[in-house]
Amino acid sequence: MAFTIGFKSIDGTMLATVGGKAANLGELTRAALPVPQGFCVTTDAYREVAEADALASTTPENARRTLLETPVPQEIRDAIVAEYRELGDDIPVAVRSSATAEDLPFASFAGQQDTFLNVVGEDAVVDAVRRCWASLWTDRAVSYRETNGIDHTTTYLAVVVQRMVQSAVSGVMFTANPVTGKRDQVVIDASPGLGEAVVSGAVNPDHFVVDGGEIVEKRLGDKKFVIRSLPGGGTEHVDVGESAEQCLTDGQIHALAVLGRKVQAHYGSPQDTEWAIDDDGELHLTQARPITTLFPLPDNPDGGAHVYFCFSLAQGLERPITPMGRAAFREVARSAFEIVIGDPASQSYVENGERIFFDVTKVLRSKVGREFITRLLAVMEARSSEVLRGLFDDPRFAIRSNSPTPALKRVFRLARRFHVPVTAVKALVNPEKAVRTALRMERDVLERSDRLTIEQALRQCVVPVLPGLAPTALIGFAMLGLVGKVVRTEPGELQTVLRGLPNNITTEMDMAMWDLAQEIRHDPVALRQFQNGERPAALDLFLARWGHRAVAEIDLGLPRWSDDPAHVVGVVRNFLRLEDDQAHPDAVFARGAAEAEAMIETLARRAWGRGWFVRFALRRTRLLAGLREYPKYLIITLFGALRKRITAIGTELVASDRLDAADDVFFLNFEEMRSEHGDLRPLVARRREVYDREMRRRHIPRVLLSDGTEPEAVHHGGPVEGDLVGTPASAGTITGVARVVMDPVGAHLEPGEILVAPSTDPGWTPLFLTAGGLVMEMGGANSHGAVVAREYGIPAVVGVREAVTRIRTGELITVDGSTGAVTTADSPVEVS
Template sequence: MLISDGDRRLAGSERHPLILGFPDITADMLPLVGGKAANLGVLTRAGLPVPAGLCLTTRAYRRVAEGAGLSEVLDALARTAADDTAALAELAGRARAAVLAAPVPPDIARAVREAADGPVAVRSSATAEDLPDASFAGQQDTFLNVVGPDAVLDAVRRCWASLWTDRAVAYRAAAGIDHGAVHLAVVIQRMVAAEVAGVMFTANPVTGRRREVVIDAAPGLGEAVVSGAVNPDHFVVSPSGAIVERRPGDKRTEIRPVAGGGTEQVRREGASGPCLTDEQVVALARLGARVEDHYGAPQDTEWAIDASGTLWLTQARPITTLYPLPEPAAGGLRVYFCFSLAQGLHRPITPMGMSAFRALAGSAITTLYGPRKGPLPVHYAGMRIFGDVTGIMRGRVGRAIVPRMLDVMEARSAVVLRGLFDDPRLSVTHRSPLPAVRRLARVARRYRIPLRILQDLRDPATARQRVSFVVTRLRERLALHEGATAAERLDHVEHCLSSQVVPLIPNIVPAPAAGFLMFGLATRLLRGRTRPGELPTVLRGLPHNVTTEMDLALWEAAERIRVDEAATRALSGPDLPRGALPPVLREELDRFLHRYGHRAVAEIDLGVPRWSDDPSHVLGVLANYLRLDDPALAPDVQFARGAREAEDMIDTLARRAGVLRGPLVRFALRRTRELAGYREMPKYCFIVALGEMRRHLAAVGAELAARGLLAEPDDVFMLTIAEARAGLGGADRREPVRERRAAYERELRRRHIPRVLLSDGTEPEAVGTAAPVEGALTGTPASPGSVTGKARVVLDPVGAHLAPGEILVAPSTDPGWTPLFLTAGGLVMEMGGANSHGAVVAREYGIPAVVGVPDATSRIATGDEITVDGTGGAVVLPPVKDAG
């Protein structure tokens, strides 16, 4: 019989044990026992109801793996791309076979035989598993109801080999984890003959709401729920402890232990009644709260209830798909708006980039509101920028203005914010518009904005003069004497960002404001007299747009490069040129970078290299321009064509407006064209400032690296301004930078970023509120988001192939299907609940998913263009063609 938790057994040596009982396992033993065993040890030591068990440590696996000769396979895996699933699978098969063929040393075999004599569960526990940032759910194998020493030893060998399943290798490759650094321990645990079992999340994995417990349950062993082989009963328990949702499943499949070892899958008649009582649901939720409180983070747990009614906890791991919350703020529910995403930036922001943004945001608030009181409403969560817009949501003026602004720049966020207007927790508390009007009036008066708007409308040349003056003044403020020390440079960066940049921006605002005021006037004058698309035509080919001017300057450089054979040849190969460039190419590149080298992709992040630091993107664009051989598609030709169409449209609309309104419409739209292009200038000024500040910070990084306080000069961008200052004071920053770079790499792989996030974790966009589409297939929302693409019905994953973006339609999925998820655009399953394996992996990979969709594989055909609404739980099919 398996040893009890009260016993202690060490096989091997004290320094390198082969066997550890759960009570002997601590949280810091991850390299020795793997993620699953470490968690079971922590839960046992916390007094939670965990079935007794042991762990065969990674020491045993290492010895077996050394005899398997995996070095050649590991070298090949290191050279294989993460998306080359065929090559990864072939190498995984070789590794698997080698581990299975490797002899088991006698002392390891003896330790396993003595550890247990069943019935037990034999479970893999990898060192890269059940981690805060990667769950590896189901990637290695588990064997249930194993009976007898020989069977246990065989199950252990198969667990070792499962470190090299196709799915585990593909998952590690996608997560950027070194295959050679991962080792496997094995858990041998008393088997619970479950009457009912399932999974429980202590936060809602679909909506993100913290402390909202979600439970999926079915009769028999929990493997039926985890694998998605059954449509389980579904329960949701609110943070207050009330059961707020009960959704019965048909529970037609049950997995039961078989006498003598192993399990069987039994078909059941559909049961209408729930398999858990309300008392059991509440008890489970309380157990989940205890587990979360112990870890201090939401947990994904597995549980079982035996014939005596005893509740057992069989596993716990962090929920890795929840988006991190900003630091909690007082004052009840808060609403956070993702500024990063509104700027079209999906990638994370470096710590120095966030530090710069906070300085600029603080300066902006001071400019608008006066000296700031209280904390800055800017937060760093998941290495993205979030703004606390709770005050806007609670004010009549904010509700009226901000969503309208977002309608233009980020319409989906506007929809989400408007959807929160009816939430009683966010009722309007600031009803009077007077405070906002006074603030705006103060800024308008200080910067003479109304007067300047009138000046620009009278003579648009004044706008160009003023904008040019602002840019010149900005460059003067950003300048610093040559030979400045690193400390002086850092002081200069902080001073410029906190007080020298933002106060210049209101001087630019009157020009684009006047342009769009005129556009609004023309829109009102033409109400009922325009056709769709006519008014936007007026905005084509706008002059004075600094971004358009940059694009045209690069095109002109390409045209000059085109006539030089050496320069053209350098850009015509499959790879970008390296080393010395041909003279003409070098001259044109230098000319462009002198004017625009401060710009970059993701340029709002000061930590991102500018084009002057790394011109490869510019060279790539030049190479693409040279491949353009249709003169009609040339950027300058298209820009000129757009400008002509805009002028023609002004004439058309002015005539249509009539004799009285026509002249005013013509004047308004012409002023729109002359002034609206300046809308890019405020951001351009910020980017000029960030580019210059980056140059100074690079010098600070060089000094810190020279003093051995950073590994590389560029590591300074993984610090904040305050941390860089402490570094100049002698603080070693190498270890914090190493941790930050690892976090940054993880965040680069994150595929889902919420537009709006509530302080309780809820993503409002993930809460399905829309009525189901008529004729759509309905199921359980499993992974939020919406995607439209071609369906690929797969009944067996062996040999199946999914083109990138295709939607996987399957009867159910288990871990063996995981490699297909790497290219899937979405997932539809006939079976399973929101907590089944397929749903968990879909959330990790950020692909929309709907599960429990009856007859999906027969009602959807490969090649059908379908829409998967993972938020609302609907699958929209193509319209039925008329047979006639």
């Protein structure tokens, strides 16, 4: 059993023995990169003094106390001292944690365990190792592991002991831009002295961005504080005042970028590194770990520039889609591409990060395509439309086709094939009959799907039904638009006509849920059953009709309400709390419908001699526009039926001892679930692990480029005048109530509030779990607060001067993590 091992004997396969940090330092040393000499105290040493199972079952405080009070066995002490002497006589070293769950591809664990700098002497080194062991059980480290789904009992701690670099200047370097996602940019934060000042966010560092061989951005920080080594051990924080001078020469910036690219080339993926330059100008690499917050790149066989639109996010799904859910969409996409463009194997359908994207590159390179997709998204997902419009000037996506003829031919061909003009005219002439025809399609789809295989049902009963429904609803909206052309309207008046629409299947379901609540409320037996957690008969009747619906229901792999009615129960409980009659859903719906009818009359009177047309058009709007929900409803109805068939197959696989649970079948695809041989459980376990990891991803790009760039996060122009301005640290925008916190101990932060702090270190991490956004007075884009904010997916702006004095607790603020702007409102909101 080896208690210590030198860097030169460590490689990336030894994670279980040396932990993530040491494994990386060994890899870098073996790759002949400039890593300061050092050694690792292995996890075997930790196991000698710690019982992981016992520690996991107690409180973090007791676990820390146990490790701090347990003597270091003499054999381990001797091994540490021997390795330390090999480095030199009482030389200063850095003693840092290296957990087995650290510097992983999906979780960096940046700053979660402790680091001790400028440790001098044998006794001090042994004591620092002991304190590193104990830091595995700090509240922040425990919370981080739980957030990332990592078992405490399987996590062990090694310790890195590394020759200390007495830094003239140091900092951090990302080999890809962590805010914009650009893979060809190197981002450097630098400050005089030891790198802890930058990593911890104690200073506003100099910020540099290198794109290719060019320094494209320089933002100089004030660099007020320097952390320096003290003779004999320890460090000091020195207030040196503001410095307007650049702490790195351009040559050093380029040298760092070259080093960063070498590290990335070695690992084959973007890296988050720490570095130092000593008094002699020599560059040292002190750490490297994967950048865990970058969204993965889609496969790109042709190597060209591509634009990917996130369909999942546009559908309101930030969560990943199950393997079976994606398999279903592949079949639907094949059908759509075959019908629309005649190519069922089109590469436009893309799966990435367990989510669904569409490659819209060809669309953007067409003048007609640009107008179509941005206008369509303007009413469906407006922010994505804006992001795509921002790419119009990018020469990589310049228009290659100005002619509308091919698109028009395709539209006319599809319109004839699916009788769109006839359907539209029938809806205009006899809207009541058109509604009845549409509502019969649910039965038709289910009956037809029963005669088909699951794949055939997805291909034949989803896309082909849409042209039969869409024209009916579109005629309603077209009539609304025509009225806007023939009569003067005030803002919001036409929207009033759409209130309380009949023939809206979603409204019908909501009202049925309200009726369920009312029935339970007025039935003492049912109410008592409901309150005791039992299922009253009324709930079963509701589920018989609506049980195929679900939250995130476009994922075929997710349970329906009939599988798990918890969401319905929660909604009903909320309904039962409503005491105000005017707030009851049926009252709200009726009030909206009455307001709509009154507005029709108002607009008709305003139209003078064309009032008859206004009434004609808007009556059809009222009858037909509600059908806009019906196409999706039909798809979900089909999904509900298919899910039952797939679950039955899962039950058979359990009976044949190939799966543990019937629901595991949704982590297979259609071909796999029908295979006749082999244990499917290992495959399901691997996929569940990936799925669970993606469930923890907090930031999903609306639009992603093939080079990793997230256009929404790229800074297109500066913040408006009067804004508080800082450094963009974590992309996204959030408006919420500010909570200024000077000390995290005992801090009260309501969920969704925006945390405003002077700076943050790992002790603040628990607050990030409930914060809606982050504003820091200190720090750079790569400081600890920024790294954790990106991992948790909350918008963040750092380096905002006087943030804690200019922003007041209770003030409504907007944080734009893409531009670095923090906008304040005029008046505060009362907070507890």
